[in-house]
Amino acid sequence: MGKVTILALRIVLAMVLAGTLFVQAVMVPLLAIDLGESEPDVVHVRTPLVVIAVLGVLTIQVTVVCVWRLLTMVRRGTVFSHAAFRWVDIVIGAVSAASLLAFGLGVTLAPGEAVPPGMVLLIGGGGLMVAGVALIVLVLRMLLAQAVARDAEAHHLRAELDEVI
Numbered sequence: 001m002g003k004v005t006i007l008a009l010r011i012v013l014a015m016v017l018a019g020t021l022f023v024q025a026v027m028v029p030l031l032a033i034d035l036g037e038s039e040p041d042v043v044h045v046r047t048p049l050v051v052i053a054v055l056g057v058l059t060i061q062v063t064v065v066c067v068w069r070l071l072t073m074v075r076r077g078t079v080f081s082h083a084a085f086r087w088v089d090i091v092i093g094a095v096s097a098a099s100l101l102a103f104g105l106g107v108t109l110a111p112g113e114a115v116p117p118g119m120v121l122l123i124g125g126g127g128l129m130v131a132g133v134a135l136i137v138l139v140l141r142m143l144l145a146q147a148v149a150r151d152a153e154a155h156h157l158r159a160e161l162d163e164v165i
Contacts, residue, residue: 001074009071013064020057020064028053039114048108052101059098066091080144080151088141095134102127 028050035046066087073079073087106123109115 003075006071006075010068013068013071017061017064020061024054024057028057042114045108045114049105052105052108056098056101059094059101062094063091066094080148082148084144084148085141088137088144092134092137092141095130095137099127099131099134102130 031053032046032050035042035049038046069087070079070084073081073084078084102123106120106127109123110117110120
C-alpha cells in the first residue's frame with residue numbers, strides 16, 4: 001500500500017472520528033431532548049434510542065481506531081504478524097455489535113404506530129447487511145491467517161537455505 005493511499009485513508013478516518021465525536025457531543029443530546037418533548041407514544045423509546053445511538057457511534061469509533069492501528073502496521077511492514085489478529089478480532093466484534101444494535105433498534109421501534117412497519121423492515125435489512133460486513137471481515141481474517149502462515153514458512157525456508165549456503 002502506497003504512502004499516498006495510507007495518508008488518504010488516515011484523513012478519511014480522522015474525519016470520521018471527528019464526525020462521530022460531534023455526533024456524541026452534540027447530536028445525541030439534542031436527540032434526547034427532542035424525544036423528551038415528543039408525543040406520549042414516542043417518549044417511552046427515548047432511553048433505548050439514546051443508548052443505541054451512543055453504542056452505535058462507539059462501534060464506529062472502535063472500528064476506526066483498529067483500522068488506524070492496522071494501517072500503522074501496514075506502513076511498518078508488520079501487518080503479517082499475530083499482533084494484527086487482535087485488531088481484526090476487535091473490528092469483527094464491533095461490527096457484530098453494530099449489527100445487533102441495528103436489530104435492537106428495529107425491535108425498539110416495532111411496537112406502536114409511531115414508526116411504519118416498512119421502516120422497521122428496512123432497519124432489519126440494514127442490520128443484516130452490517131452482519132454481512134462482519135462475515136466479510138471474518139473471511140479476510142482467515143486470509144490474513146493464511147498469509148501469516150505462509151510468511152512464517154518462507155522465513156523458515158530462508159533460514160534453512162542460509163544455513164546450507
